[in-house]
Amino acid sequence: MDDFSINNPEYVWLGIAALLALAELFVPGVFLIWVAAAAAVTGVLSLFIDMTFAGQLTVFGLSTIAAVLGGRRWYLTHNVESESPLLNNRSAQLVGRTVTVVEAISSTSGRVKVADGEWKAKGPNMEKGTVARVAAVEGGVLRLEALEDTAILESKPIS
Numbered sequence: 001m002d003d004f005s006i007n008n009p010e011y012v013w014l015g016i017a018a019l020l021a022l023a024e025l026f027v028p029g030v031f032l033i034w035v036a037a038a039a040a041v042t043g044v045l046s047l048f049i050d051m052t053f054a055g056q057l058t059v060f061g062l063s064t065i066a067a068v069l070g071g072r073r074w075y076l077t078h079n080v081e082s083e084s085p086l087l088n089n090r091s092a093q094l095v096g097r098t099v100t101v102v103e104a105i106s107s108t109s110g111r112v113k114v115a116d117g118e119w120k121a122k123g124p125n126m127e128k129g130t131v132a133r134v135a136a137v138e139g140g141v142l143r144l145e146a147l148e149d150t151a152i153l154e155s156k157p158i159s
Contacts, residue, residue, distance in 0.1 A: 009043075009046050009051075009053070010043045010044070010046035010047045011043070012043075013039050013040070013042045013043030013046055013056070013060070014039070014040060014043035014044075016036075016039045016043075017036045017037070017039035017040035017043055018036075020032050020033070020035050020036035020039060021033060021036040024036065031068075033071075034067040034068045034070075034071045035064055035067070035068075037063070037067045038060055038063035038064035038066075038067045039060060039063075041059070041060075041063040041067075042056055042059045042060040045059055091137035091140065091142075092137065094119075094134045094142065095134050095135070095136060095137060096133065096134065097114070097133070098131055098132070098134075098147070099112040099113060099114050099119075099121070099132055099133075099134060099142070099144070100112060100113045100129065100130070100131055101113075101121075101126050101127065101128055101129060101130045101131075101132060101144075102118060102128060103128065104125075104126065104127055104128055105121055105123050105124070105125065105126040105130075105132070105144060106122065106125055107122055107123070107124075107125075108122055109122060110122060110126070110144075112132070112142060112144065114142075119140075119141075119142050120140065120141045120142070121141060121142040121143070121144050122141055122142075122143060122144070123135070123143055123144030123146075124144070124145070124146055126144065126146065130146075131147055132144040132145065132146055132147060133145050133146075133147055
């Protein structure tokens with residue numbers, strides 16, 4: 001087996017590429033696939049060019065850098081649509097929701113109750129017990145706006 005890997009490094013690289021691509025299926029993160037592509041490039045080049053082990057590692061390293069940067073650029077320029085775009089953005093999910101003030105709100109401080117927790121908040125002056133709407137989230141602090149109509153209190157309940 002040792003003789004096979006020394007005499008046929010291209011098959012070792014292609015095998016590594018296949019294993020990394022398979023690992024991407026079980027450990028999703030859109031990262032191992034780029035390393036797998038780099039291993040495949042190294043394997044294909046090894047088929048046509050007789051390289052030393054150091055040369056193979058160099059090609060693999062440069063290919064990995066190129067693949068990761070190319071993949072990153074692609075993902076930044078191509079918006080991946082999702083059914084739940086705010087799934088992992090808890091603070092963005094709160095915009096538009098109604099909350100209850102638990103510590104008086106001023107332009108610099110205050111706290112509101114959101115579901116079973118509390119968040120820091122700021123906005124126009126509001127007393128404890130006031131119901132307000134979340135207008136935005138800035139650095140983990142909810143920016144509130146006063147409700148104009150108390151009938152709106154039941155809209156968009158916190159889940």
